[in-house]
Amino acid sequence: MRFGPVPLWQAEGAILAHSVALSEGRLRKGCTLGPDEIVQLQAIGRSEVIAARLDPSDLHEDAAALAIAQALVPDPEAAGLDLRPVGTGRVNLHARSAGVLEVRADRVDALNAVDPMVTLATVPRWQRLAAGEMAATVKIIAYGVAEASVRAACAAGGEALRLHPPRLQRVALVETHTDPNARALGVEAIIRRIEALGAGLTAHLHSPHREADLAATLAGVEAELILILTASATSDPHDVAPEAVRRAGGSVDRFGMPVDPGNLLFLGSLKGTPVIGLPGCVRSPALNGADWVMERLICGVPVTAQDIAGMGVGGLLKEIPTRGRLREAK
Numbered sequence: 001m002r003f004g005p006v007p008l009w010q011a012e013g014a015i016l017a018h019s020v021a022l023s024e025g026r027l028r029k030g031c032t033l034g035p036d037e038i039v040q041l042q043a044i045g046r047s048e049v050i051a052a053r054l055d056p057s058d059l060h061e062d063a064a065a066l067a068i069a070q071a072l073v074p075d076p077e078a079a080g081l082d083l084r085p086v087g088t089g090r091v092n093l094h095a096r097s098a099g100v101l102e103v104r105a106d107r108v109d110a111l112n113a114v115d116p117m118v119t120l121a122t123v124p125r126w127q128r129l130a131a132g133e134m135a136a137t138v139k140i141i142a143y144g145v146a147e148a149s150v151r152a153a154c155a156a157g158g159e160a161l162r163l164h165p166p167r168l169q170r171v172a173l174v175e176t177h178t179d180p181n182a183r184a185l186g187v188e189a190i191i192r193r194i195e196a197l198g199a200g201l202t203a204h205l206h207s208p209h210r211e212a213d214l215a216a217t218l219a220g221v222e223a224e225l226i227l228i229l230t231a232s233a234t235s236d237p238h239d240v241a242p243e244a245v246r247r248a249g250g251s252v253d254r255f256g257m258p259v260d261p262g263n264l265l266f267l268g269s270l271k272g273t274p275v276i277g278l279p280g281c282v283r284s285p286a287l288n289g290a291d292w293v294m295e296r297l298i299c300g301v302p303v304t305a306q307d308i309a310g311m312g313v314g315g316l317l318k319e320i321p322t323r324g325r326l327r328e329a330k
Helices: 035-043 061-072 105-112 147-157 187-195 211-219 240-247 289-298 305-309
Strands: 002-007 048-053 058-060 081-083 090-095 099-103 118-122 134-140 144-146 161-164 170-177 200-208 225-229 251-255 266-270 273-277
Touching: 058 061, 058 147, 061 081, 061 090, 061 118, 061 134, 061 144, 061 147, 081 161, 105 118, 105 147, 118 147, 134 161, 144 147, 170 187, 170 211, 187 200, 187 225, 187 289, 200 211, 211 225, 211 240, 225 240, 225 289, 240 251, 240 266, 240 273, 251 305, 273 289
Parallel strands: 170 200, 170 225, 225 273
Antiparallel strands: 002 048, 058 144, 081 090, 090 134, 099 161, 118 134, 251 266, 266 273
8 A cells, every 4th residue: 555645636546544624524534536526625726635545455444344354253143243334444343142252362463463554452351241332343554454464364363252142041149147137238239240141040048157057058959050158258168168069069179269359259060050159249249250250151151270260360350448358458
């Protein structure tokens, strides 16, 4: 692509680089100059314009952006993403439904390394999206880009994005208590979290904060996901809640996570059903590490101990002011 001053007599078919005010209205940047536009420019005394002229080996910004977006999501229905109409070298991709976005970061990085004029920006990996929310945007920086760069970008970033919609709908919450007359706190925040992904709290059970009692309660739960919220923080892999899961016939795969707030989460399973031991910070609506685990599981994305170990980068989340013990004393 050639860019710079162009005499009007050579400007037909060029792309106007900067908007030009006319006696009535204006010619907007990005428009392709035809005979009518050149007459309008001559009428205001212009003899040249700053313009971009595509070479035969170039693609217009819109054609390039659309080709790359279609390579990212060759089957929008299967990927759960919609491609919005192209314009000004941009195609936005939006979630068709609520869900979490899988981003193949290596493919995104490879695409963005092809040519500085070709860019793809996405939300963070596994971010929860509402229906209609933007997941990514393809933007061609210049008015045109080499077709070879577009082909390379398409190959590098193919099928890099996929939305995982909710798969689980039946969630059980088991709360423990040290005082059966105490008022439960924070359940509303948990319910809002799961409802945002189309799931529902189908059982809300209570148990004394004792290993044997909690194990007996867990053994009778029928759900696709079990959440445990303890009256007293779970502070050791052999504390009441993890031991109750084991006693009920389950296993604990991971205790603790490198996300703050959310450190005291544990993850396990019981008779094939995933179990999350919730940290106390879930009583607040603020984002915490449990959100990252719960959202993936509800959307049918397996979470392993290794996955949790890899959450530390970006895992320092905004402090919750109501926490009992803040990171730094005031």
